[in-house]
Amino acid sequence: MPLRMATDPEIAAYAWMRFRRVMRWLMAATVALVVVALRLAASHAGYAAIRRYVVAALLAGAVMLVGSGLMGIKYLARNLRGKRPGAGENPPPGPRRPGAPE
Numbered sequence: 299m300p301l302r303m304a305t306d307p308e309i310a311a312y313a314w315m316r317f318r319r320v321m322r323w324l325m326a327a328t329v330a331l332v333v334v335a336l337r338l339a340a341s342h343a344g345y346a347a348i349r350r351y352v353v354a355a356l357l358a359g360a361v362m363l364v365g366s367g368l369m370g371i372k373y374l375a376r377n378l379r380g381k382r383p384g385a386g387e388n389p390p391p392g393p394r395r396p397g398a399p400e
Contacts, residue, residue, distance in 0.1 A: 313374055316374055317370055317371065317374050320366075320370045320373075320374070321363075321366070321367060321370060324362075324363065324366040324367075324370065325363065327362075328358075328359050328362040328363055328366070329359070331358075331362070332355050332358050332359050332362075335354075335355075335358060336351055336354065336355055339351070339354065
């Protein structure tokens with residue numbers, strides 16, 4: 299990553315805005331899926347200690363949010379490469395693989 303992209307406040311603000319928007323949607327999806335999963339578990343398992351449901355909800359939510367956060371960062375980092383000036387230009391050619399077409 300070029301130094302300019304890492305220190306440009308406009309690009310950083312844009313990236314954080316997109317990341318927060320993605321995480322809001324993923325948080326809503328996580329809450330909805332955890333509620334559905336808890337309702338299904340309660341309807342099939344019947345009575346169980348409330349702490350089992352609380353722990354299940356916390357663990358499922360944490361796993362989903364951490365995973366979605368990491369994927370969101372990867373997605374945004376990959377897509378922001380094209381947001382810097384001069385990004386429309388073709389990159390310099392790298393070394394060719396043996397047997398690759400011209």
